[in-house]
Structure formats: C-alpha cells, structure tokens
Amino acid sequence: MQMPRLAWATDIHFEFASVDQIVAFCQTVIAAEPDSLLITGDIGQAQSIERYLRALDKALPMPVYFVLGNHDFYNGSIVDVRAAISALAASSAHLRWMPEAGIVRVGEETGLVGHDGWADGRCGDYAASRVMLNDYRLIRELSGLSAPARLSVLNALGDESAAYFRRVLPEALARYPRVIALTHVPPFPEASWYQGRISGPSWLPHFCSQAVGEALLGAAEAHPDRELLVLCGHTHGGAGVEIRPNLRVVVGAAQYGQPVMQDVIDVR
Numbered sequence: 483m484q485m486p487r488l489a490w491a492t493d494i495h496f497e498f499a500s501v502d503q504i505v506a507f508c509q510t511v512i513a514a515e516p517d518s519l520l521i522t523g524d525i526g527q528a529q530s531i532e533r534y535l536r537a538l539d540k541a542l543p544m545p546v547y548f549v550l551g552n553h554d555f556y557n558g559s560i561v562d563v564r565a566a567i568s569a570l571a572a573s574s575a576h577l578r579w580m581p582e583a584g585i586v587r588v589g590e591e592t593g594l595v596g597h598d599g600w601a602d603g604r605c606g607d608y609a610a611s612r613v614m615l616n617d618y619r620l621i622r623e624l625s626g627l628s629a630p631a632r633l634s635v636l637n638a639l640g641d642e643s644a645a646y647f648r649r650v651l652p653e654a655l656a657r658y659p660r661v662i663a664l665t666h667v668p669p670f671p672e673a674s675w676y677q678g679r680i681s682g683p684s685w686l687p688h689f690c691s692q693a694v695g696e697a698l699l700g701a702a703e704a705h706p707d708r709e710l711l712v713l714c715g716h717t718h719g720g721a722g723v724e725i726r727p728n729l730r731v732v733v734g735a736a737q738y739g740q741p742v743m744q745d746v747i748d749v750r
C-alpha cells in the first residue's frame with residue numbers, strides 16, 4: 483500500500499502572482515499526486531483570500547488544510563476574515579481551516595493540527611525595535627495603536643494560539659506517534675531566518691512566536707516517545723531546525739510573486 487503524501491506550501495501570496503503562476507502552482511501540486519495540500523498562511527489579503535481559497539478548492543482534487551498568516555488580514559480585520567473563512571470552510575468539500583478542523587488523521591500513525599499563530603513581540607527587543615510591519619497599519623486590530631498597546635495585542639494573539647496548541651496537542655500526541663503542527667510564524671528564534679541569517683533583536687519580536695514555541699516544547703517534552711514536526715513560514719527564509727530530538731521545525735523559503743510547493747512529505 484502506498485504511504486499517504488502531503489504537499490506543503492507556504493506564503494504563496496497569490497496577490498503578487500499572475501493567473502498563469504497560480505495555475506502553474508495548482509498544476510505542480512496536482513502532478514505531485516498528494517493526498518492533501520497543507521498551507522501555512524499568507525495566501526492573499528482580506529479582500530482576496532476567499533477568492534483564492536475558492537480557486538484552490540475548485541482546481542485541486544484533494545483536501546486543503548490551512549492556517550492564516552498576517553497578510554491574509556491586510557486591509558481588513560482578523561475577526562472579520564476569520565469569520566468569513568470559517569463560513570467558507572464549513573460550506574466547502576475540500577477546504578479545512580485548522581483551528582476549526584481540530585485533530586485530523588492524515589496517516590495511520592500521523593495526526594495533523596494547526597493554528598494561525600502570531601509573532602507575539604516577546605523574542606528579541608520589542609522596546610528598542612524600530613521595525614514597523616505593514617501589519618501595524620493595515621490590520622484593524624493592530625492599527626493606530628501606541629507601541630505598548632500594540633504589544634498587548636501581539637501578546638494576546640500569541641497566547642491565543644499557544645492556548646489552542648496546549649489544548650489539542652496532548653490528545654493528538656496520545657493518539658498518534660507522529661504529529662504535524664501547522665502555524666504561520668516560526669515558534670523559535672533559531673528557526674526565524676530572515677535574509678540569510680537568524681533574525682536579530684529588532685526583527686525577532688515580529689518574526690517569532692515565543693508563546694507558541696513554549697506550548698510546542700512543553701508538549702514535545704511531555705511526550706519524548708512521540709514526534710512533533712512543525713511547518714511554518716512568515717520569514718520567507720528557509721530553515722530546518724531540530725529543537726529537540728522529537729521536535730523539528732521547518733520554515734518555508736518563499737518569494738513574493740513566485741508561489742511554489744515547498745515539499746511533498748510521505749507519512750506513515
């Protein structure tokens with residue numbers, strides 16, 4: 483019997499791609515003959531994300547398990563986009579938004595979980611950082627805030643994802659020897675590569691989710707006999723880091739305007 487195969491893509495940013503590139507992306511995925519496609523966020527923006535997901539739903543003959551990235555909320559709000567995506571996934575045969583899909587069986591021995599995740603401002607030096615991501619102008623919940631007020635929102639977004647992982651991971655790891663966790667933002671500084679090196683103290687607050695990292699590490703350490711693979715994106719700087727012997731983080735390498743499939747993963 484053939485092992486299940488999972489295609490993985492991240493930061494495909496379809497708003498920067500031509501229709502031909504989007505079609506070519508879908509053809510690449512179909513040609514790989516995966517059982518499912520995993521996407522770890524930054525698919526479009528608030529006004530376009532539903533359209534892009536519908537296009538993927540129509541073009542691809544397999545389930546699409548995804549989380550949302552910060553860009554997916556640009557020119558809109560987190561609460562509105564999440565509500566729209568929740569409704570879209572509920573009415574679709576193939577689209578599965580991970581925070582609502584829960585623990586998904588993708589192989590006899592492999593489970594899948596995921597949450598959007600957010601850079602929570604806790605790694606690096608937020609107070610000294612002059613980095614002003616577009617997030618802080620273009621996402622309603624984050625715009626027009628003072629730096630300290632923005633930090634509380636970033637903390638809360640990170641905590642929300644961490645709480646989700648704390649809730650589902652014990653059960654997922656009890657059920658499956660191997661669990662794949664999808665999230666948008668690298669959960670450890672070592673995995674947060676930007677422009678060829680580990681992000682410095684100014685960028686880390688915006689490029690790493692410490693709260694999610696702590697939740698993942700806690701789960702991996704509580705289940706040393708289980709394996710946890712984390713797939714993420716956001717920094718666009720490809721990286722593969724072994725945080726613990728049973729906790730590996732892979733960050734996709736991405737370029738605006740060039741949506742690609744990162745990998746095809748065989749699962750047991």
Ligand SMILES: [Fe+2]
Pocket residue numbers: 493495524551553715716717718736
């Ligand atoms: Fe991105």
Ligand SMILES: [Fe+2]
Pocket residue numbers: 524551552553666715716717
């Ligand atoms: Fe991102």
